[in-house]
Amino acid sequence: PANKKLLFLPGDGIGPEVMRQVRRVIDWMDRKRGVTFDVSEGLVGGAAIDAYGVPLNDATLAEALASDAVMLGAVGGPKWDNPTDYTKRPEAGLLALRKELGLFANLRPAVVFDALVDASTLKADVIRGLDIMIVRELTGGVYFGEPRGITDIGNGERRGVNTQVYTTSEIRRVARVAFELARKRNNKVHSMEKANVMESGLLWRQEVTKLHQEEYSDVTLEHMYADNGAMQLLKNPKQFDVIVTDNLFGDILSDEASMMTGSLGMLPSASLGAPDANGKRKAMYEPVHGSAPDIAGRDLANPCATLLSFAMALRYSFDLDEDAKLIEKAIQNVLGGGMRTADIMAPGMARCSTTVMGDSILREL
Amino acid sequence: PANKKLLFLPGDGIGPEVMRQVRRVIDWMDRKRGVTFDVSEGLVGGAAIDAYGVPLNDATLAEALASDAVMLGAVGGPKWDNPTDYTKRPEAGLLALRKELGLFANLRPAVVFDALVDASTLKADVIRGLDIMIVRELTGGVYFGEPRGITDIGNGERRGVNTQVYTTSEIRRVARVAFELARKRNNKVHSMEKANVMESGLLWRQEVTKLHQEEYSDVTLEHMYADNGAMQLLKNPKQFDVIVTDNLFGDILSDEASMMTGSLGMLPSASLGAPDANGKRKAMYEPVHGSAPDIAGRDLANPCATLLSFAMALRYSFDLDEDAKLIEKAIQNVLGGGMRTADIMAPGMARCSTTVMGDSILREL
Numbered sequence: 001p002a003n004k005k006l007l008f009l010p011g012d013g014i015g016p017e018v019m020r021q022v023r024r025v026i027d028w029m030d031r032k033r034g035v036t037f038d039v040s041e042g043l044v045g046g047a048a049i050d051a052y053g054v055p056l057n058d059a060t061l062a063e064a065l066a067s068d069a070v071m072l073g074a075v076g077g078p079k080w081d082n083p084t085d086y087t088k089r090p091e092a093g094l095l096a097l098r099k100e101l102g103l104f105a106n107l108r109p110a111v112v113f114d115a116l117v118d119a120s121t122l123k124a125d126v127i128r129g130l131d132i133m134i135v136r137e138l139t140g141g142v143y144f145g146e147p148r149g150i151t152d153i154g155n156g157e158r159r160g161v162n163t164q165v166y167t168t169s170e171i172r173r174v175a176r177v178a179f180e181l182a183r184k185r186n187n188k189v190h191s192m193e194k195a196n197v198m199e200s201g202l203l204w205r206q207e208v209t210k211l212h213q214e215e216y217s218d219v220t221l222e223h224m225y226a227d228n229g230a231m232q233l234l235k236n237p238k239q240f241d242v243i244v245t246d247n248l249f250g251d252i253l254s255d256e257a258s259m260m261t262g263s264l265g266m267l268p269s270a271s272l273g274a275p276d277a278n279g280k281r282k283a284m285y286e287p288v289h290g291s292a293p294d295i296a297g298r299d300l301a302n303p304c305a306t307l308l309s310f311a312m313a314l315r316y317s318f319d320l321d322e323d324a325k326l327i328e329k330a331i332q333n334v335l336g337g338g339m340r341t342a343d344i345m346a347p348g349m350a351r352c353s354t355t356v357m358g359d360s361i362l363r364e365l
Numbered sequence: 366p367a368n369k370k371l372l373f374l375p376g377d378g379i380g381p382e383v384m385r386q387v388r389r390v391i392d393w394m395d396r397k398r399g400v401t402f403d404v405s406e407g408l409v410g411g412a413a414i415d416a417y418g419v420p421l422n423d424a425t426l427a428e429a430l431a432s433d434a435v436m437l438g439a440v441g442g443p444k445w446d447n448p449t450d451y452t453k454r455p456e457a458g459l460l461a462l463r464k465e466l467g468l469f470a471n472l473r474p475a476v477v478f479d480a481l482v483d484a485s486t487l488k489a490d491v492i493r494g495l496d497i498m499i500v501r502e503l504t505g506g507v508y509f510g511e512p513r514g515i516t517d518i519g520n521g522e523r524r525g526v527n528t529q530v531y532t533t534s535e536i537r538r539v540a541r542v543a544f545e546l547a548r549k550r551n552n553k554v555h556s557m558e559k560a561n562v563m564e565s566g567l568l569w570r571q572e573v574t575k576l577h578q579e580e581y582s583d584v585t586l587e588h589m590y591a592d593n594g595a596m597q598l599l600k601n602p603k604q605f606d607v608i609v610t611d612n613l614f615g616d617i618l619s620d621e622a623s624m625m626t627g628s629l630g631m632l633p634s635a636s637l638g639a640p641d642a643n644g645k646r647k648a649m650y651e652p653v654h655g656s657a658p659d660i661a662g663r664d665l666a667n668p669c670a671t672l673l674s675f676a677m678a679l680r681y682s683f684d685l686d687e688d689a690k691l692i693e694k695a696i697q698n699v700l701g702g703g704m705r706t707a708d709i710m711a712p713g714m715a716r717c718s719t720t721v722m723g724d725s726i727l728r729e730l
């Protein structure tokens with residue numbers, strides 16, 4: 001019986017084509033591993049704006065709330081750019097999903113694949129074997145704080161305002177995720193903010209320190225100003241194990257860390273909510289890369305990040321660690337064999353399409 | 366007659382020792398170039414907290430306001446860390462100087478010196494010849510926005526708030542600096558914000574676009590989300606000429622760009638106010654690196670960033686472009702000759718102290 005409810009939201013740009021490869025892996029799991037998912041599909045982002053006039057409609061949101069996990073492709077594109085109405089932007093669909101599902105912890109691994117170590121603009125020595133987990137707060141901070149908006153203040157002047165706000169419990173719950181992850185990894189957490197100029201950052205530092213003392217003193221904790229964090233990531237990335245930071249700093253720093261690996265097309269992410277009475281968390285999984293409108297529909301995109309996001313879903317939402325490992329191993333082997341989509345192409349390798357990459361991974365499985 | 370008023374604020378940590386080398390260059394200018402400065406000196410940061418109980422006292426601020434330029438070393442150190450009172454932090458002195466002098470445009474060049482191309486963790490090909498000018502807004506945004514603070518909200522919960530705010534004129538004046546600089550460089554400006562999630566960023570984008578259309582349509586303008594900016598800096602830094610961004614994004618992105626060059630100890634900065642009736646701007650010059658308490662007082666620090674900041678002062682505040690070039694050239698020659706302070710030491714080079722680096726530069730002059 002298919003009691004594993006999965007909602008597919010392919011979204012815009014290359015979203016649909018990379019998600020197609022996940023469908024194929026799901027079919028394989030059904031046939032070969034005896035694991036059956038109940039998959040439904042919906043629209044989000046620009047695709048939903050075109051169909052319904054809003055980037056996320058109520059029916060789709062209800063589906064998401066009723067699912068064990070959401071698999072998202074990517075949202076956005078020039079077609080829907082710069083409307084003056086914020087609620088009509090593709091991004092608003094993504095932000096609404098995060099907020100309504102309560103997905104406060106965004107897990108973004110920055111991992112360097114051995115086969116791709118030369119793809120980075122950083123020296124191989126600096127990044128070989130890199131394995132950082134960034135935990136970004138995802139439902140608070142300046143992304144959602146009120147008041148916000150643009151107002152006319154006379155004399156041809158306007159004023160744009162956003163509010164950065166965090167509370168004790170918002171900070172504690174995301175820090176807890178970071179500490180728990182660190183215990184299963186290398187037991188070290190770096191917390192990043194600007195406590196030297198922002199009170200919200202000072203509160204962040206104080207609350208993380210308190211939680212650490214109360215419950216996680218076995219984990220090594222260091223505080224770092226976010227600007228210094230941006231530098232230390234470049235100077236000596238291997239000093240980091242788990243990094244926990246707020247929504248906005250997390251947006252910037254995790255993108256920096258992703259690009260450092262040189263393989264953006266390979267990086268998955270998971271966004272998790274609070275555990276319910278049965279320990280189950282709402283969850284959404286998506287590749288770190290965007291919708292890449294320039295190559296959309298041309299069978300050029302790298303499906304690996306999305307497939308690895310699905311592996312994260314298997315691990316975190318469905319307790320299928322073994323299957324997750326099979327997928328991860330298959331991808332590693334295919335890379336080891338020299339297969340490369342355009343984004344990670346290198347001399348001497350075999351360039352392939354999205355579909356052929358999917359073929360190879362399925363063959364490997 | 367010494368009508369060139371210069372205020373020295375050496376500050377904390379390595380500040381005093383790197384500033385001492387500037388004094389020597391000033392003496393040389395007096396003797397050999399017939400240029401005399403009226404130099405006074407004051408305390409800021411931790412040094413001022415120790416002496417006066419505040420990180421910037423009224424007398425020092427008055428001196429700064431009466432000077433043509435301020436030369437700042439660095440502020441901060443563990444001794445003054447984490448007080449609960451924000452107004453008693455070393456950083457508050459720096460922030461007060463910026464705000465009271467109205468230094469809204471922070472110019473931070475990210476330049477790779479040929480002799481130091483291998484010092485970066487990035488591949489030499491990626492950064493050789495790099496020359497980016499980052500213009501960071503410095504008196505607005507979340508650094509100064511109200512309301513701000515930490516409040517008790519009951520049930521053991523606290524709430525930390527900061528406000529990100531920008532007005533039309535704040536955005537226009539800093540964008541204007543960026544466009545003017547671009548015209549003297551490679552005529553390209555990238556403006557960075559998060560217009561896709563923040564209204565203050567949307568206003569930023571709209572106002573920069575408007576000013577560009579009205580007065581600077583000869584300059585190439587591109588908008589980029591700040592997270593993408595953090596990635597593009599790493600992916601292909603040479604695509605950039607001038608980058609203009611807000612206070613907080615500027616803090617992070619300019620530190621990322623600085624560290625990319627591999628020679629933080631070499632990077633100067635200038636902070637400029639609005640031109641007065643005579644076209645003169647209030648100005649402060651300081652190295653990009655911090656106070657480095659770990660090596661303070663040991664004659665190990667690299668004085669080049671501070672000397673290059675002084676060269677910027679000669680150029681922007683005193684119209685002494687020729688003298689600025691002499692200093693820049695002397696530093697390049699000394700590096701070319703193999704002299705290296707510890708921070709930029711490399712195999713086959715001659716390691717030297719702060720003082721010996723100063724000696725060599727003076728000999729070169």
Ligand SMILES: CC(C)[C@H](C(=O)O)[C@@H](O)C(=O)O
Nearest residue numbers: 076091094095251561562592
């Ligand atoms: C698309 C955008 C709203 C989003 C964000 O800023 O969070 C993206 O950059 C991300 O990191 O998921």
Ligand SMILES: CC(C)[C@H](C(=O)O)[C@@H](O)C(=O)O
Nearest residue numbers: 196197227441456459460616
């Ligand atoms: C010391 C600190 C307040 C300051 C800032 O955040 O602006 C520093 O990081 C800088 O970039 O000059």
